[in-house]
Amino acid sequence: MKQISVYLLIVLFATVGIKIHAQCCSAGNPLSTESDLVNSGVKNLKIGVNYRHSFSNTFYSENQALEIGIIDKANYNFTDINLSYGIFHRATLKAELGYFINKTEKYNIENMNNAIGSGLGDASLQFRYLLYKSFTNKWELSGGLGIKLPVGVFDQEVNNVKLPITVQPSSGSFKYFANAFFHKSKGNLALYSLASIEVSQTIDSDNFYWKYGNVYALNTGAIYNWKNKLSAGIQLRGELRERSSRENKQTVEASGGFIMYCAPLLSAKIAKGYYAMCSINIPVYKYVNVLQLTNAYSFSIGFQRKFNFDK
């Protein structure tokens, strides 16, 4: 237990105090917060479905909450289907496709309709490689490279009026990401850490011209497993976003920032090869540049089926 505390504290100190930037408007799939990136070996297939609900209702200016009139609240309901398959002993291919049931901004203005986007989001493909595995000390290090493809709905209109970029279901441009994952287990306890970066291409559609700032994230967590049937854990996630830019290389001052989340996790084996999981993301520290609407909470539930074709 002492080891865990020290580990979490190191990560906390490593993330707080960095010069931080964040972003306000966000098209496309939400960032993945997955923690299950342990290499499962060749010919292992995982198929999963997830549902995520997110709710935002508080404006922040730097690290202070502010009362603002026009946007009352925002929320989305998002689902995804994902596949992970061990193509070689150390290599895994992952694919994901997202769908927004809704992506809504509610306005506190008379005669003003809510902006509601919905439809297919982004697809992502990721190649993961197990860089090192120590069987004696039970730890492993892997890396991943991936791309998010704007296959879904963008430039969406309602009654011939284009929706704002914030509620467009797809990203409207390619995004590239890379990550490094560390996992160590000792008895029933596992510690993990995931460092990732996401870089967006400029959106240059019929209507929008926008480039999101890079996102750097560090997740770290501890999970306790009871008899391979029930796992409970907690994850700390620091998310740092650089400022966005718009046409003529103008920097968007009210974008970018740093948010730290705390996320309790629960997963259960419900039958042989079938798993269910849930988590809730609660922001515990927010710092945004200038003035932005920030997330109040999000929660997700998911189911996964695992197959092993190597037997």
Added chain:
Amino acid sequence: MKLLIKTLFASLIFFTLLSCEEKINEPEISDTSKIDSLTAGNYSIKAFTDTTTIRVHYNDLGQDISWEADHGTLSGEGKEIIYFAGECCVGLNTITCTLTDSTGQISENIKIEVISYFNKK
């Protein structure tokens, strides 16, 4: 099962190809249809505070009217819409109105300045 995996990955590649569509230039609308002007109640608004109503003036020959803003939010439909913007849209933004009929389409735009919520003006 191998077939299922191949099919699912192939579907993702198919969606990728679909995303690479070409832009098509629409033909211009007939001479009998035109936009006279676009007007706004206010040409400068404060982020997260003010709204402005934008109206298209045109010879009404049954065209469809569509609207888009490069930054900010539009609400409403038809000849008149409401525009407002958040702090992330501070700057000079373009609102475009397009009329479409069976012969083609024509567009006009108007610029609205969004000033910071913290601006004391």
